[in-house]
Amino acid sequence: MRVRDEHKEATIRQKAMEMIVAEGFHGFSMQRLAKAANVSPATIYIYFKNKEDLLNSLYNDVHQTFARVALENFDPNASLEDGLWLQWKNRMKFIFEYPSHYRFYDQFRNSPLIHHKDIKESGFKEAMKSFVMNAIIRDEMARIEPETFWSIAYGPFYSLLNFHLMGKSMMSDQYTVSDEKMKRLLRLVLKALRP
Amino acid sequence: MRVRDEHKEATIRQKAMEMIVAEGFHGFSMQRLAKAANVSPATIYIYFKNKEDLLNSLYNDVHQTFARVALENFDPNASLEDGLWLQWKNRMKFIFEYPSHYRFYDQFRNSPLIHHKDIKESGFKEAMKSFVMNAIIRDEMARIEPETFWSIAYGPFYSLLNFHLMGKSMMSDQYTVSDEKMKRLLRLVLKALRP
DNA sequence: AATATAAATGAATGTTCATTCTTTTATAAT
DNA sequence: ATTATAAAAGAATGAACATTCATTTATATT
Structure with a gap:
């Protein structure tokens, strides 16, 4: 089976934090995060159940x-x-x-x-x-x-x-x-x- | 001409603050604010230029x-x-x-x-x-x-x-x-x- | 009473949102 | 090499979003 690219999760986490710090909770969206982390929106949902789960994590x-x-x-x-x-x-x-x-x-x-x-x-x-x-x-x-x-x-x-x-x-x-x-x-x- | 109902602006302000305190900046929207303050969304724009202006105010x-x-x-x-x-x-x-x-x-x-x-x-x-x-x-x-x-x-x-x-x-x-x-x-x- | 004017509205606009669906891709196990 | 499987993708979904538009309503002035 295909293996997880752990680097992807790290990037998602880092970019999410940067976005929130730069623009606050408003102005933060899953689609923009996907773009910033260079992944598909769907990919985020492999690592996190949903937006709330991502933020809590x-x-x-x-x-x-x-x-x-x-x-x-x-x-x-x-x-x-x-x-x-x-x-x-x-x-x-x-x-x-x-x-x-x-x-x-x-x-x-x-x-x-x-x-x-x-x-x-x-x-x-x-x-x-x-x-x-x-x-x-x-x-x-x-x-x-x-x-x-x-x-x-x-x-x-x-x-x-x-x-x-x-x-x-x-x-x-x-x-x-x-x-x-x-x-x-x-x-x-x-x-x-x-x- | 019709006169401004200053009570309306006060209600909008108060409800906006309550909503943000209760649910944060996410979860705050102009449409829900309008509903909470019992006014039309358009009415808010009589008192405030836009969402950012409202928050700053x-x-x-x-x-x-x-x-x-x-x-x-x-x-x-x-x-x-x-x-x-x-x-x-x-x-x-x-x-x-x-x-x-x-x-x-x-x-x-x-x-x-x-x-x-x-x-x-x-x-x-x-x-x-x-x-x-x-x-x-x-x-x-x-x-x-x-x-x-x-x-x-x-x-x-x-x-x-x-x-x-x-x-x-x-x-x-x-x-x-x-x-x-x-x-x-x-x-x-x-x-x-x-x- | 008539008029002018700004307040107030409900519906509509186009956009962005979170999330899911279907398909493709990479790889570990056979 | 083939198969099985989960990762990853892109397109699609409907809901919610900020804002505007056309219309109605209330009132101060005439």
Whole structure:
């Protein structure tokens, strides 16, 4: 029998993401995607049940990659500063390496059609939990509700990042954020978290 | 001559926002909007040049309302704590009073089709600038780059808010955030900003 | 009351959409 | 080499789309 050209699926996925990032969910259609990926519309339906399935698959894919990258080299026993900095750096690496993945992710997350089933959490929560517990025990950090911790530990990070990704920075047209700037931000965050 | 029924335009606007919040940009169409607002499709084109014009108009409307509400009773000479708390409260009031406006705004902002022309800034930036300058002079706050200040002062706020709006809070199903919780968050933020 | 005018309409336009159908093509197994 | 099978294609389907057109309706002015 004829064998699947896995390269085709990869192309479809990549082009779909690019189209959505460039033109949003409106302006995205299966026929235009087929043209962009150089396949027949019918071919897409070999790999994906329908449009919704394709979008969900893309989302889950990005979500899992993101979660995996965020925890690369992560040690739950690291100090609060080291652990948080590693996670920030991991996320930045991913975001600046695959900007369209992140933009797609962000756009999808803010859209109403999320069914976040099928998403494997891959021990993310557990790792974070013990990381935070350690920090509290070591007295590097005050006792803070989990949501509040999350908001302080990542809210400013994403906020500053988005300033740069959206080009809303009034001062520079750089695409990345300098490590120094992020380090300065991290120091403020750590100050907030201290006991 | 026949007179315009301004109520019609308001209905169209409201229904459009509700539809987009409920079903996203996909799933939104002029014909379905016409049905939802109980008007003929052609009527929409009396009030809006086309679909894009309608969406931009909605966005600008929400943006301006939001900016106006955020500054209600705001005094640039207030202390950092009072000024920031007032803004947070104003934003919360708006967001919880008109959740669909905020969800629409968030979704639109994350979509690629933003042409943020036509947006009157209404002295927002100036007010914030002098507010921050005052705080620095009074030594309530360290010298911090504007972007970094913004990220610390609002990043955690929106992050915590979104936890609740998206129902991702694992602990409660409440729609609003308690003032106490927000106050606790504000104290952490102020700690971060201190000189 | 008559007129002028813009609001409002329902039906119609041509286009694009998601999806499917039929046919062709490549290859693994025989 | 032949066969079986799934991949891949292109054309086709009907539904939904944005927008416009011809007509009717309401009202402010005369």
